Amino acid sequence: MSEPDGDEPGTNHGARTGRPRRGRRRTDGEGPGGGTEAQAKDVCLRLLTDRARSRAELATKLEQKGFAPEVSERALDRLAEVGLIDDADFAQQWARSRHLFSGKGKRAIALELRRKGVSDDDAAEALDGIDAASERERAAELVRKKLRTQAPLPTEGDRREIAAERDRLVRRLVGMLARRGFAQGMAFEVVRDELDGHTHDLPTE
Structure with missing residues (x-):
């Protein structure tokens, strides 16, 4: 009697015939043909669980995972409709967090x-929430923190050497603020104000 065609219940037909066993089914868009809209939304939801993201960030992630552009667009549109993607809100959150907790300038x-x-x-509206007084105070906090680890400037000795040492410190502190995105003019003002409270007046001749 000949063997029945096809797989029998409970048998490993792939192993018996020498064919490789199938791997687990992918849950994203990797591989030929990309993935479905539902899979694309699942990828986005996992990313949004970690932190808020802009639409462009999510689109880039979906592209990297192999989703077709039209599939990604439909998934992103659907998430935007239910309020899970909102670039204006994302920009507000990002600007506030980076200003308050990371000490970044506008x-x-x-x-x-x-x-x-x-x-x-959207970016301009978010940055409008950071007023000049708040930005200046954040810059001053950063300078004060730096000065706590800075040895006091000398107050005795050659006046020119003392002035040169102060100028070097001013440049370092202004450079630190500039790298964090604070305007140079404001940075100079803040540094000079904070140094005036940190050191004594230079000795008179």
Whole structure:
């Protein structure tokens, strides 16, 4: 009697015939043909669980995982409809967090938002929430923190050497603020104000 065609219940037909066993089914868009809209949404939801993200960030992740552009667009549109993607809200959260907790100035935050694909309008609205007084106070806090680890400037000795040492410290502190995105003019003012409270007046001749 001949063997029945096809797989029998409970048998490993792939192993018996020498064919490789199938691996687990992919749950994202990797591989030929990409993935489905539902799979794309699942990828986005996992990413959003970690932190808020811009639409452009999510689109890039889906592209990297092999989802077709039209599939990604439909998934992103659906998530935007239910409020899970909102670039304006994302920009507000990002600007506030980076300013308060990372000590970033408006220029640096604007560059970060641009890199994340946030529109100029959404970025401008978010940055408007950081007023000049708040930015100046954040810069002053950063300078004070740095000065706590800085040895006091000398107050005795050659006046020119003392002035040169002060100028070097000013440049270092201003450079630190500039790298964090604070405007140079404000940075100089903040550094000089904080140094005046940190050191004694230079000795008179």
